[in-house]
Amino acid sequence: MSGEAGGTTRRRGRPPRTESGDTRDRILVTAREEFSERGYEKTSVRGIAKAAGVDPALVHHYFGTKEQVFEAAIEVAFAPALRAPEAIGDGPLDEVGERLTRFILGLWENPASRTPLLAIVRSAVNNETAAAVFRRLIAAQVLSRVAAQVGLPDAELRVDLAAAQLVGCAMLRYVIKVEPLASADPEQIVARLAPVVQGHLTGP
Amino acid sequence: MSGEAGGTTRRRGRPPRTESGDTRDRILVTAREEFSERGYEKTSVRGIAKAAGVDPALVHHYFGTKEQVFEAAIEVAFAPALRAPEAIGDGPLDEVGERLTRFILGLWENPASRTPLLAIVRSAVNNETAAAVFRRLIAAQVLSRVAAQVGLPDAELRVDLAAAQLVGCAMLRYVIKVEPLASADPEQIVARLAPVVQGHLTGP
Incomplete structure (x- = not known):
């Protein structure tokens, strides 16, 4: 089901059906915006349909329930993050901490990926379904595939704690905007966090 | 203003006025519950008043605006966390990482303090005022006073990054409930995080 919902790219193989493809994409973009601005709970399929200028039945037709619209919206928005395991797996294991830190900070530094990330964080914090x-x-x-690359017996807990360092940094810097972290130079943050993330993943 | 709003304890110096004190406390407890359950945005002074069985004007009389009710509610709920600088300052500096880690995990492990913590996290993530x-x-x-104890030139950024590790752990373990972190033994988490927090605070 989630495969169907996230299947925009796969449609490229079909004969071009511009109008319906455009409509589907417009619904997805609108859904992402609505979830970003209002969070999961306050967003409705009816509201998404209205903002996209389509009938609510069309939203249900393309995506199913609100939960499935949400999953499709964040799956598209999260496509870069879902490539994390490949991105960080591409290089020596003793530099994985720096690659992972740069990758996650890069996603948050880029306004285009920050908005959907914020939407996911806000929704996941507020709502059990999200x-x-x-x-x-x-x-x-993401996490379990990074763990597979680390390959240690307690790799999954290690990856969770490394993720915790990066998630917490994103929370305080980009969401709550605590100073001086919020205004710190990204390179200064990488210099401090990369060894910590590395230590979690491959340290003693 | 926030001094007035958080002034429950100071009222002890006045002649006892049990009835109004009880009402004020009941409003505070109700406010904390409402903010916990609904978050900042969806909670209203009217809703708090209704749940506490009082007139909305009385809520405004005791606390002022919704923002001030929120501040008073989390200030009371957060009294233990606000004692963090004393709690962790009480011992050798080379064990501050373990003390801070145990202190924050302890707050989240205790259901009585977890509920208001959740309320604050949820509200702060969702609403700029919160x-x-x-x-x-x-x-x-909290953070700036821990930084004063650390005493290094870049202590404030160090404290933010240490806090980021602990905040991120709390997010993934208690809010999003990512496994295996959510079910891990607290001592195992302390063993892994205490050196990290110590490194942030006093390391190279």
Whole structure:
């Protein structure tokens, strides 16, 4: 089901059907904006349909339930993050801490990916259904694959704690905006966090 | 203003006025519950008044605006966390990482303090006003005082990054409930995080 919902790219193989493809994409973009601005709970399929200028039945037709619209919206928005395991796996294991730190900070520094990240964080913090989507998508697809690359017996807990350092940094810097972290030079943050993340993943 | 709003304890110096004190406390407890369950945005002074069985004017009389009710509610709920600088300052500097880690995990492990913590996290993530209250109360009162104890030139950034590790752990373990972190033994977490927090605070 989530495969169907996230299947925009796969449609490229089909004969071009511009109008319906455009409509589907417009609904997805609108859904992402609505979830970003209002969070999961306050967003409705009706509201997304209205903002996208389509009938609510069309939203249901393309995506199914609100939970499935949410999953499709964050799956598209999160495509870069879902490539994390490849991105960080591409290089020596003793530099994985720096690659992972740069990768995650890069996602948050870029306004285009920051908005959907904020939407996911806000929704997952507030709503159990959204948290479950987050766990399924991020935890299962990203964290467990990083853990497989680390390959130690307690790799999964190690990856969770490394992720905790990066998630907490993103929370305080980009969401709560605590100073001086919020205004610190990204390179200064990488210099301090890369060894910590490395230590979590491959240290004693 | 926030001094007035958080002034429950100071009222002890006045002649006992049990009835109004009880009413004020009941409003505070109700406010904390409402903010916990609904978050900052969806909670209203009217809703708090209704749940506490009082007139909305009485809530305004005791606390002022919704922002001030929120600040008073989290200030009371957060009294233990606001004692963090004393708690962790009480011992050798080379064990401050373990003391801070145990202190923060202890707050989250205890259901009585976890509920208001969740309320603050949820509200601060979702609402700029609540985030500002969070920054004022936690960042200024807790983080900057820990930084003063560390005493290094870049102590404030160090404390933010140590806090980021602990905040991120709390997010993934208690809010999003990512496994295996959510079910890990607290002692195992302390063993892994205490050296990291110590390194942030006093390391190279």
